[in-house]
Amino acid sequence: MPTNSASSAALPPPSAVRGLLVWHQGALGDLLLAGPAFQALRRRYSRSRLAAVGHPGRWALYAPTLGLDEIYDGGDALWGALYTGDGPLPPALAERLAGVDLALIFTPREDPAFLARMGESDRRAALWAPSFPETGSESVAALQARRLALLGLPYVPAPLRLTLDAAAQAEARALLAGDGPWLAVAPGSGNPLKNWPLSHYFEVSRALAWEFKLSVVWCAGPAEHAWLPYLAGLAAAQGHVLAAGFPLPILAALLSRCRLYLGGDSGLTHLAAAAGAGRVLALFGPTSPAVWAPLGDRVTVLQAPCELAPCAMGRQITCDRARCLEALPAETVYEAARTLLKRG
Structure with missing residues (x-):
């Protein structure tokens, strides 16, 4: 043929x-x-x-x-x-x-x-x-x-929901054996111009953990290698968990156990949505959520307050710094997260 x-x-x-x-x-x-x-x-x-x-x-x-x-x-x-x-x-x-x-x-x-x-x-x-x-x-x-x-295959795209590996689920239960519910925070991405300031993530996660009695797990992939010493110290000082370097099936199972996930336009944000995290709050700046955001009614997108955003041409981001995401206030993200947590 x-x-x-x-x-x-x-x-x-x-x-x-x-x-x-x-x-x-x-x-x-x-x-x-x-x-x-x-x-x-x-x-x-x-x-x-x-x-x-x-x-x-x-x-x-x-x-x-x-x-x-x-x-x-x-x-x-x-x-x-x-x-x-x-x-x-x-x-x-x-x-x-x-x-x-x-x-x-x-x-x-x-x-x-x-x-x-x-x-x-x-x-x-x-x-x-x-x-x-x-x-x-x-x-x-x-x-x-x-x-x-x-090509002859009509269908209506539906949100992806992964079937999780049983052994990975058992490992995730052991990793998150402490008191919940859990808040997952993934501050990185494959492009630093898509990253909300790390200090804002810390500020919001600390406030949410205190108000809603959440335990926090910080998630990092290969792109966040340079951040690992800082994230490890932060997690140790705050009594948080750091999930870095885990195989993706285990990370998916871990995210499925979280009540809320907070991250940017990244692969981990898509993984949280597909794995079944309770709620996903995705922060977008130069890239278009209409093109790149995960599907699903449990996904909420916050677009950075910039008149030029989204400005990326396809995958090409031409900004010299993440101005749009730097302009997204921590208070705005905090209030959006509070609303989602109150919905359950």
Whole structure:
């Protein structure tokens, strides 16, 4: 089954797909934003073997939810032959793809040469879907739903809710064994221009913990490595918990136990929403929540008070500092969080 152009492509019927491969090498937030698309594909191909290619630690979050049979590291040199157009595929790669009848490639732009290499088989279809919009104000979920509808799979995007790993849930219970309820605070992101001042996070979390008798867990990912000594000292001094360096399934289970999550436009904010945190308060500055915010009625977005916000062009943030988020008062965030906590 040869690969088709974007305009004429169509998904094969479920009966023709023994093996489905989904390729998505995006960051954590991008991967979770694609959840509704992944679930729509899984519903259509419910009896197919499902393999994922990308960051194994991130894709592990989907293993129970999608029933993944294989997770392959997208950084493996084996995949390199897909980026060249010379000669047949290496035997090891051809063997890995032997059972794949359909490959869905999620990337920012369509790459016809890559799709042609992936589809080098009489029966394998290789089709493209956008991993995120490079321009415009359409949400990631809507963009992907529109693309899959063109391929013959109409669906209405619904908020992603991950099925949590049982062992990870047990570890999370042990980590948060103290008195609750819990407030999760994730001050970082992959771009410092998307970060609300750390001092404001501390001020708001301290006030909320006192008023609502909350225990606090600070969450940090690889991007916050430089902050870890400070966060560790802060957590120790205040009797808080620091969750840093945990596998994502454990972090998801931990966030699911929190009454409120407070963070910015980051992968951890998407994880909190998908894991089922009681309430999620997401602080947005230069990026557009219409495009990048998690779906769901338990997610509340505060946009920084700047007449230019959101100002990012796609993923490009041109500001030299986070002026918009610096202008978001701690009192405003505190009052929004109080309102959410009172709702329960």
